Amino acid sequence: MLTVALFFFANILFCLAYMVRDMAYLRAITILxxxxxxPYFYFQASPLYSAMVWQVAFIVINAFNLTALLLQRRPIKLTEQETWLQQTTLRLLKPRKMRRLLRLAETHEIEKGELLIEKGQELNALLLILSGHAQVEINQQQRANLYPGDFAGEMSFISHKLTSADVVAEEPVRYLVWPAHTLERLYLRDPDMKYALQGAIGMDMANKLAR
Structure with missing residues (x-):
């Protein structure tokens, strides 16, 4: 009688599992x-071993995926630089996604007076200043300043048009570079990353206009 009750309980749980939206809860309930x-399959007059094997396989698969899911949801400890970026420029990205994005970036440095971006060039990368100060110039006339946390050349990067100004380092500048092809591959794997990064670029442009 108990085994029958457990079997009905199991079917209720299966129904409940398909009603929850959180994947972790779905897998946990399915395992239970x-x-x-x-017990129901085992205590039959002739134990249903084949059914038990399939259920065990089902349990193992869901347990593996549940473990992977919980590991992905673990809180991560951000570095000082990551914390700063997460609180400012990349605040639309969740910490784990932001770290994934940062790991794809290349870090570059230039000295005072060197060009970060040259006018009239095709810009096939997205740039983000980490430290230092750069100046946007058109025909050697200052038009804007870029500071840590600012994207550089984002308009040309988004529009695929040639750069309209020079960006000159006013002091040593350290910056991140995401090649366009790297971001495209990332977007294919994680479309939400594209929308979040585009939102971050939009907010950055709005902040620059408000200065």
Whole structure:
């Protein structure tokens, strides 16, 4: 009688699993439901071993995926630089996604007076200043200043048009570079990353206009 009750309980859990939206809860409930069917299959007049094997396989697969999901959701400890970026320029990205994005970036440095961006060039990368100060110039006339946390050349990067100004380092500048092809591959794997990064670029442009 108990085994029958467990079997009905398992079916209720299966129904419940398909009603929840959180994948971790779905897998956890499914594991419990599948486990509850094992006594029923075992204590039949002739144990249903084939059914038990399939249920165990089902449990193992869901347990593996649940473990992977929980590991992905673990809180991560950000570095000082990552914390600063997460609180400013990249605040639309969740910490784990932001770290994934940062790991794809190349870090470059230039000295005072060197060009970060040259006018009339095709810009196939997205740039983000980490430290230092740069100046946007058109025909050697200052038009704007770029500071840590600012994107550089984002308009040309988004529009695929030639750069309209020079960007000159006013002091040593350290910056991140994301090649366009690297971001495109990332967007294919994670479309939400594209929208979040575009939102960050939009907010950066709005902040520059407000200065």
């Amino acid at each position: 439901a599948a486990s509850s069917t094992l």
